[in-house]
Amino acid sequence: MSITTEPEAFTAATPLMHVLADPRGRAAVGRVLPDLVSSSILHTLHGYPIGLVVDTEPAFAGDPAAGAALLAEIAEIDRSAEPERPAPERFVEPSKAYEDVDVPPGSATVRQSATVTRFGRFEVELHGPSQGNPFIDVRLEARVDGPDGSVTVPGFYDGSGVYRLRYLPERVGEYSYRTSSNARSLDGIAGGFTVAPARPHAHGPVRVADTFHFAHADGTRHRPLGTTAYVWTHQGDLLEEQTLASLADGPFTKMRMCVFPKSYLFNENEPERYPFVGDPVHGFDLQRPDPAYWAHLERRIDQLAELGVQADLILFHGYDRWGFATMDTVADDRYVRYAVARLASFANVWWSLANEYDLLFSKTETDWERLAGIVRENDPSSHLLSIHNCRAFYDHSRPWITHASIQRQDIYKTAEMTSEWRERWGKPVVIDECAYEGDIDQGWGNITGEEMVRRFWEGAMRGGYVGHGETYRHPDDVLWWSKGGVLRGTSPSRIRFLDEILAAGPARGLEPIPLDWDVPRAGVEGEYLLYYFGFDQPGYRRFLLDPAVTWEIDIIDTWEMTIQRLPGTYSGRFRIELPAKQYIAVRMRAARTVG
Structure with a gap:
């Protein structure tokens, strides 16, 4: 027999984040304190008691009774009752009647290359129908047959009547394909292509090797020396090109980066482009991705590849003022399918389901498991896939998770836990956030360069991989950790030195060898x-x-x-x-x- 307990009522001692995680609590706070809920510093207040936040809220300075009324309203929320949620969008299966029966099957215009190199990107461009909304009205995929058998490759609509199918071949040889679609003109198109030997320095996607380490598809070892610049692709060409130049001179082989823009400390500027058609004033059409945005993102990912840098793409995060973090299930699923269809053919892509998944209050474990399944189902190249935490670790033993993506839980002890995490999950440990070198007021963003380098070494000695970031104050809020630009810290050159030591070490990577208690x-x-x-x-x-x-x-x-x-x-x-x-x-x- 199991005993269930009713959830405790909200009190003045309840952390703000727990109140905001309940739609009723968020609605109450948002109605009375809209500026707080939309504030770029909201996440810095999450751990504080709601009573303390209310007592120190400037909006209540002259009216303490209003603050007391808000706390009373929150306390009256019946937590034993499931909150009402907005009705989600209804999924509609693409209709077989999308095109008239007199449209000849397979009649769309086809463009493709006859030859592509191994680990290159094969693409079929189809010029077909544009009536209605092809983003949701048209289903397109292809079966690709090659030396390793058959895979299903999803297609996507790229606007202006253009559809694309992309595939990342990993074997030299002859391939064929045949399309399938509910749109008659796109259905049953067949073709073939030849895959030639890989170009120099093209090694294919990174995968897990020897349980705790990484290698490219051709066997070349990969050491993920990661850094973070969350929204560097949202900053405009001048700053983005500067970021690429910094990466070209730096040691890093992996960049953590978001698909969606970010609203947070030092991130209050509007991006130049958005993933969906629309704008912040009039709203966004979540049924219509913006092809210009995605083409720009693809260009930047390709430029990272030219530098030998993996693009660790974060699909969701909670630092949002545009509504992208609170899309419903149908919109979430459609977005993930579209992102994977467009980007799975890029050899240097890793998938991160979320940055700080536990701050996306509207999503449950069931949602994350479903979204992970969508990535796996639609990625014929099986790129690396993980999910990143704020406070609580996700269960990294789940079969879909290829490696543990870690943010520190302890203020001091993070890299030192690598051996324990390897043993717990039996997977590579990538500490993507051990804290950042910088001088801001947040504890996660003001460690010294010496401490950053120490954490890199500690993680490496325990058989893991540690990530970098910089948060030095800037008059224009251009902090590398979010916007990129110029590396100003003292740790990158020392991280490069560590990589040189590792490169001269065991080919399979460092494995911990227990010794004395005082030295790894x-x-x-x-x-x-x-x-x-x-x-x-x-x-x-x-x-x-x-x-x-x-x-x-x-x-x-x-x-x-x-x-x-x-x-x-x-x-x-x-x-x-x-x-x-x-x-x-x-x-x-x-x-x-x-x-």
């Missing part, structure tokens, strides 16, 4: 050992290792970016002198094996 160690037993002392500062260190292996030893200053080779070789029990300063690593590489 990683590598391959008998071949390669790496010790990292972090913020400790030993002046010497004693070692006791297998005497059958003789070691060459380097002392690495991870901050000054220097490597000092010690003279001679070492084996068994020995002592080495260290510089008695922080951020030192010791690297041992087997010189020879005795016996």
